[in-house]
Amino acid sequence: MGRRTYSVCPVCLKRIPAERVDEDGGTFLHKACPEHGAFRTILWRGRTDLDAWIGNAEGAPLESPRCPEACGLCPDHLQGTCCVLLEVTKRCDLACRFCFADGGGGAEPAFGDLEAQLRQLAVPGKTLVQLSGGEPTTRADLPELVAAAKAVGCRYVQLNSNGLRLAEDAGYARALADAGLSFVFMQFDGTDDAIHARLRGRPLLAAKRRAIEHCAASNLGVTLVPTVVPGVNTHDLGGILRLAVSLAPAVRGVHFQPVSHLGRIPAPPTDELRFTLDELLAGLERQAEGLLPPGRLLPSHCDHPMCGFHGDFVVGPDGRLAPLSRPRGAGSEGCCGPATADQNRAFVARRWLRPLPVKLEEACCQDLRDLDYFSSRVQTHGFTVTAMAFQDAGNLDLERLRRCSLHVFDHGRFVPFCAYYLSGFPS
Amino acid sequence: MAGERTLICHSCQLALEPRKTDFTYLGHTFYADMLRCPGCGEVFIPEELAKGRIAEVEMQMEDK
Numbered sequence: 001m002g003r004r005t006y007s008v009c010p011v012c013l014k015r016i017p018a019e020r021v022d023e024d025g026g027t028f029l030h031k032a033c034p035e036h037g038a039f040r041t042i043l044w045r046g047r048t049d050l051d052a053w054i055g056n057a058e059g060a061p062l063e064s065p066r067c068p069e070a071c072g073l074c075p076d077h078l079q080g081t082c083c084v085l086l087e088v089t090k091r092c093d094l095a096c097r098f099c100f101a102d103g104g105g106g107a108e109p110a111f112g113d114l115e116a117q118l119r120q121l122a123v124p125g126k127t128l129v130q131l132s133g134g135e136p137t138t139r140a141d142l143p144e145l146v147a148a149a150k151a152v153g154c155r156y157v158q159l160n161s162n163g164l165r166l167a168e169d170a171g172y173a174r175a176l177a178d179a180g181l182s183f184v185f186m187q188f189d190g191t192d193d194a195i196h197a198r199l200r201g202r203p204l205l206a207a208k209r210r211a212i213e214h215c216a217a218s219n220l221g222v223t224l225v226p227t228v229v230p231g232v233n234t235h236d237l238g239g240i241l242r243l244a245v246s247l248a249p250a251v252r253g254v255h256f257q258p259v260s261h262l263g264r265i266p267a268p269p270t271d272e273l274r275f276t277l278d279e280l281l282a283g284l285e286r287q288a289e290g291l292l293p294p295g296r297l298l299p300s301h302c303d304h305p306m307c308g309f310h311g312d313f314v315v316g317p318d319g320r321l322a323p324l325s326r327p328r329g330a331g332s333e334g335c336c337g338p339a340t341a342d343q344n345r346a347f348v349a350r351r352w353l354r355p356l357p358v359k360l361e362e363a364c365c366q367d368l369r370d371l372d373y374f375s376s377r378v379q380t381h382g383f384t385v386t387a388m389a390f391q392d393a394g395n396l397d398l399e400r401l402r403r404c405s406l407h408v409f410d411h412g413r414f415v416p417f418c419a420y421y422l423s424g425f426p427s
Numbered sequence: 428m429a430g431e432r433t434l435i436c437h438s439c440q441l442a443l444e445p446r447k448t449d450f451t452y453l454g455h456t457f458y459a460d461m462l463r464c465p466g467c468g469e470v471f472i473p474e475e476l477a478k479g480r481i482a483e484v485e486m487q488m489e490d491k
Contacts, residue, residue: 312488324487324488326454347489350487369449369455369456369457369458370457370458370459371457371458371459371480371481371484372459372480374455374457374484375480375483375484375487378484378487378488379487382487
């Protein structure tokens with residue numbers, strides 16, 4: 001017997017019972033649809049002990065038949081909104097193999113409609129809004145949208161972008177920064193152009209490097225966001241992290257996203273096309289040996305532990321990552337209870353924002369044991385290594401979904417990310 | 428530090444002296460100039476340090 005939960009049929013998306021079962025050295029989701037048959041999907045490959053990773057984060061399964069069909073945050077949801085995503089366009093200047101939002105055109109939202117939505121979603125002084133798409137920079141009025149988000153009280157405005165427009169001229173990054181943009185999440189899949197060509201259709205490395213330089217010139221922090229796909233870039237996890245750390249403080253962190261099969265996908269996924277969170281963790285620690293201290297990537301406290309990890313570091317004067325958080329197994333998981341969305345938002349914003357260029361390393365010596373140097377260095381060179389494993393119709397577990405803190409806003413409704421983009425596989 | 432005043436160690440009756448002092452906080456080892464008794468080694472942590480730089484470090488390291 002495994003742990004009972006609920007999922008959906010990957011074909012018709014109807015809610016069905018499911019079970020998380022340990023077998024063959026891993027953990028699988030078993031479920032059966034009366035119409036479309038039985039399904040078994042890998043969840044965890046046993047590189048890290050799943051029970052220890054989850055700790056005491058799970059309660060009894062939700063029995064509400066409304067979830068996820070009638071999704072929009074409801075009293076059964078267990079987490080508040082940490083980050084809210086607003087789609088500002090469906091247009092995109094790339095045609096990627098995988099795209100959760102599936103791009104592909106459609107009517108462009110009017111500025112007035114987006115401004116009204118920003119007003120609805122904002123909690124003045126608190127909200128972290130992600131302007132997403134499509135590719136948001138395809139909108140000529142993006143700087144005005146950033147300014148509108150700030151005007152209605154959003155505390156942080158994040159841009160999710162492939163970086164191509166940012167690479168074109170430094171003045172564009174300046175315009176966004178002047179409008180109030182806080183930081184950029186930049187798609188960045190590898191240190192080798194062959195990876196970009198396979199995933200995004202063309203070599204992009206030089207453009208990404210230029211985009212990072214342009215953001216740096218405007219004091220905009222950049223977090224690199226690789227989509228990790230088996231057989232494409234799983235060998236480059238350490239390479240991406242090394243490059244990112246070498247680009248600190250312009251680059252503030254790396255946010256790994258194992259591929260999820262939402263929206264546009266090349267084919268229904270087999271287990272070989274999945275890269276589980278524990279595989280990512282093990283691969284990253286192995287490939288980044290000597291740079292990334294082992295055991296410092298911790299289960300998400302804000303979302304479900306199977307949905308992500310986070311590590312908090314400072315890039316030392318020797319170019320290595322010095323850990324700020326406690327090691328795994330030292331009381332850092334399970335016993336501390338979940339973080340609130342407010343706590344998480346404050347944490348990520350503190351790291352992803354670049355401080356104004358004041359109070360820089362005024363201490364006598366560049367030694368992290370010096371209290372003054374440490375304090376200023378963490379502000380300027382704080383660095384996060386994080387991951388988010390989105391769920392799709394194959395591996396969706398409603399208990400994980402209930403803990404989601406990343407919500408898409410769509411005309412009055414806040415919807416957990418993986419519920420909003422959930423899409424059925426072809427039968 | 429503590430302004431113009433001379434602070435005296437209650438046990439040793441010796442004047443505290445500014446010294447580079449190692450200390451461990453939140454699992455990290457730091458050093459800072461602090462007033463220390465040359466006799467027993469007792470350290471005086473002024474309010475401005477506790478509520479200022481140390482609090483700032485604590486906030487920087489606060490996990491989510």
